[in-house]
Amino acid sequence: MEPILEVKDLKTYFITKDSTAKAVDGVSFSVMPGETFGLVGESGCGKSATCRSILQLIHKPGRTVGGEVIYKGQNILDMPPAELRKIRGSEIGMIFQEPMTSLNPVLKIKEQIFENLKDKNLTKQQKHDRAIELLKLVGIPTPETRLDEYIHQYSGGMRQRAMIAIALAAEPKVLLADEPTTALDVTIQDQIIKLLGKLKTQLGMSIILITHDLGVVAQMCDYVAVMYAGHIVEKADTNTLLTAPRHPYTYGLIRSIPTGLEGSKKLESIEGMPPDLNNMPEGCPFAPRCKFKGELCTKVRPEMRKLGNGHEVACHYTEKLEGVSGLQSSEKKV
Amino acid sequence: MTQTTEKRMVVEVRDLKKCFPSKRTITDAIAKKPAQVLTAVDGVSLEIREGETLGLVGESGCGKSTLARTLLRLYEPDGGQIFFNGVDVTNMKGTELRKQRRDFQMIFQDPYSSLNPRKSVRATLEEALRVHNIIEPGPDQKERIERRIYTLLDLVGMNRNSIDRYPGEFSGGQRQRIGIARALAVNPSFIVADEPVSALDVSIQAQVLNLLTEIQAKENLAFLFISHDLRVVRLISHQVAVMYLGKVIEYAPTEDLYETPHHPYTQILMKAAPVLDATNRNRDYAIEGEPPSPLNLPTGCRFHPRCPYATDKCREEQPELREVAPGCKVACHYPLNLPEQK
Numbered sequence: 001m002e003p004i005l006e007v008k009d010l011k012t013y014f015i016t017k018d019s020t021a022k023a024v025d026g027v028s029f030s031v032m033p034g035e036t037f038g039l040v041g042e043s044g045c046g047k048s049a050t051c052r053s054i055l056q057l058i059h060k061p062g063r064t065v066g067g068e069v070i071y072k073g074q075n076i077l078d079m080p081p082a083e084l085r086k087i088r089g090s091e092i093g094m095i096f097q098e099p100m101t102s103l104n105p106v107l108k109i110k111e112q113i114f115e116n117l118k119d120k121n122l123t124k125q126q127k128h129d130r131a132i133e134l135l136k137l138v139g140i141p142t143p144e145t146r147l148d149e150y151i152h153q154y155s156g157g158m159r160q161r162a163m164i165a166i167a168l169a170a171e172p173k174v175l176l177a178d179e180p181t182t183a184l185d186v187t188i189q190d191q192i193i194k195l196l197g198k199l200k201t202q203l204g205m206s207i208i209l210i211t212h213d214l215g216v217v218a219q220m221c222d223y224v225a226v227m228y229a230g231h232i233v234e235k236a237d238t239n240t241l242l243t244a245p246r247h248p249y250t251y252g253l254i255r256s257i258p259t260g261l262e263g264s265k266k267l268e269s270i271e272g273m274p275p276d277l278n279n280m281p282e283g284c285p286f287a288p289r290c291k292f293k294g295e296l297c298t299k300v301r302p303e304m305r306k307l308g309n310g311h312e313v314a315c316h317y318t319e320k321l322e323g324v325s326g327l328q329s330s331e332k333k334v
Numbered sequence: 335m336t337q338t339t340e341k342r343m344v345v346e347v348r349d350l351k352k353c354f355p356s357k358r359t360i361t362d363a364i365a366k367k368p369a370q371v372l373t374a375v376d377g378v379s380l381e382i383r384e385g386e387t388l389g390l391v392g393e394s395g396c397g398k399s400t401l402a403r404t405l406l407r408l409y410e411p412d413g414g415q416i417f418f419n420g421v422d423v424t425n426m427k428g429t430e431l432r433k434q435r436r437d438f439q440m441i442f443q444d445p446y447s448s449l450n451p452r453k454s455v456r457a458t459l460e461e462a463l464r465v466h467n468i469i470e471p472g473p474d475q476k477e478r479i480e481r482r483i484y485t486l487l488d489l490v491g492m493n494r495n496s497i498d499r500y501p502g503e504f505s506g507g508q509r510q511r512i513g514i515a516r517a518l519a520v521n522p523s524f525i526v527a528d529e530p531v532s533a534l535d536v537s538i539q540a541q542v543l544n545l546l547t548e549i550q551a552k553e554n555l556a557f558l559f560i561s562h563d564l565r566v567v568r569l570i571s572h573q574v575a576v577m578y579l580g581k582v583i584e585y586a587p588t589e590d591l592y593e594t595p596h597h598p599y600t601q602i603l604m605k606a607a608p609v610l611d612a613t614n615r616n617r618d619y620a621i622e623g624e625p626p627s628p629l630n631l632p633t634g635c636r637f638h639p640r641c642p643y644a645t646d647k648c649r650e651e652q653p654e655l656r657e658v659a660p661g662c663k664v665a666c667h668y669p670l671n672l673p674e675q676k
Binding site: 042043155156157158185186187188189190191193194197198212213214215216217218219221238239242252253254256257258259266267268269270271273 | 393394505506507508535536537538539540541543544547562564565566568569602603605606607608609610611612613615617618619620621622624
């Protein structure tokens with residue numbers, strides 16, 4: 001099967017007079033049709049910048065300085081703005097963390113849906129019917145009255161649903177979801193995760209999910225890439241990544257999550273903090289915090305190595321993690 | 335469990351209430367509409383002993399933060415009583431209250447807005463020490479203050495040379511450490527931590543959680559730990575209280591609560607937390623809908639409109655918090671997982 005979206009060696013830098021922050025530094029991945037692809041990492045690792053670069057939504061002083069984003073055989077990054085606009089929001093849709101800041105507060109929900117409808121030649125009645133259908137699809141009760149309301153009249157969970165409905169109006173092939181559940185309560189997060197999963201199968205879209213929450217990844221994603229300081233450090237199918245991580249950072253991330261089963265009540269944390277993007281260490285960006293580091297790590301940047309079954313890792317000493325398990329097998333509950 | 339009874343009681347709250355009347359507009363006044371009252375905390379009772387952590391969980395808007403702020407007397411309580419170390423502080427005022435305040439401190443959620451950006455670490459901590467006269471005045475007061483600040487920085491794992499730096503120079507995790515140092519500066523016996531790690535990344539979150547556990551063991555502090563993250567609460571708490579629309583609906587020792595939740599809402603909360611196992615995916619919603627507005631509370635049990643087990647009794651009669659197993663209290667007419675049911 002051909003991937004629907006392919007990102008090759010993407011580089012987005014934030015260039016100022018004094019420094020260059022390499023927010024995205026040579027990121028490559030591909031997304032298959034109907035797949036949910038997770039991009040995981042901590043704040044500042046470049047996951048949102050990657051996502052925004054795909055649609056060229058990076059603001060100055062940020063600039064995509066290299067790489068390709070191939071969608072339907074075309075490089076999005078080379079497209080003239082008029083061509084790009086035909087894809088952005090329609091072929092590739094996007095939902096954000098904060099519906100209150102990303103939706104228009106002075107337009108009724110229905111107007112925002114109408115704007116984004118795929119078929120531009122519908123009559124007023126058809127548009128109306130389609131909008132009701134969309135609100136029903138995302139589980140908004142009494143859509144007939146809700147259509148005429150504004151975003152501030154919706155509750156938190158409803159706002160996120162409305163944003164999804166608006167994005168879906170264009171019938172996108174790929175949906176970029178940037179932390180769509182981070183601002184929500186667990187109960188509502190649970191509803192949104194399951195809604196996205198259902199819609200994906202129903203509409204045959206691919207989803208690129210940006211998140212910092214490995215629980216959400218475990219529940220939603222087919223395939224995951226872990227980012228650290230602008231680089232992808234590990235890629236694998238979700239189950240392999242969670243149970244048999246082969247990069248020390250992935251391993252540390254998984255072990256940092258309290259499972260409730262720590263006997264000693266002490267977590268295995270990752271010491272230190274991520275490097276300054278303006279001032280990256282030589283060699284592996286994770287080396288200063290790494291428990292497994294060796295001689296090579298502070299000198300040479302590790303390349304992605306293929307371990308088989310789609311599992312790739314950028315670590316010189318990945319053998320040291322062989323046989324190390326991520327999650328304890330007893331971790332089935334909370 | 336038998337040990338707990340011997341530990342000194344630090345905080346005791348009885349039947350605490352906090353209401354917020356909503357603003358009446360001029361049209362409401364003309365129409366003679368009564369002012370609406372939002373009861374954010376409705377008759378909550380808690381006990382926290384030294385060296386123990388009480389975890390407080392619930393969805394946003396359930397009254398967790400209001401409860402914390404009311405019991406610290408940052409809001410005026412509308413009913414009930416608050417005792418700190420046996421002293422009734424419910425109606426205390428002025429200098430008397432300020433003296434008591436030394437004993438209870440708070441750590442905030444957002445390490446960015448809770449520190450003054452124009453104050454260095456030294457100034458931030460010194461202020462806390464001076465306001466509460468922690469260091470006796472004297473010829474070498476300055477040196478003693480500095481020494482105390484260094485001790486605090488060591489305690490929270492910050493480098494000593496960060497003393498003259500400003501909050502803007504630190505990352506979120508480090509700022510949270512400064513916030514913790516500020517709370518510890520006055521030697522409190524009780525700390526309220528309101529979502530102290532939810533703004534932090536997982537790897538940093540683990541560091542701060544370990545730090546809090548360490549400090550608690552060292553200083554024998556009592557903690558009220560507010561969080562929406564059930565995993566974090568399980569790790570750090572000895573007891574857990576679950577809140578729903580202003581009321582505590584379940585209150586039990588941590589492991590009992592997680593192993594055998596008695597309230598349907600507690601069970602649903604746990605089901606909603608995403609399981610860290612890709613081979614174990616559940617397609618059904620843990621619960622439909624969202625909590626109702628606290629301005630317009632349902633009759634009877636507040637949870638009945640969303641409860642899968644609700645009966646007519648639940649719609650009419652509000653359940654009281656009662657003990658159903660040793661140390662486990664639940665406010666439900668039909669508690670789940672009772673010993674005889676198993």
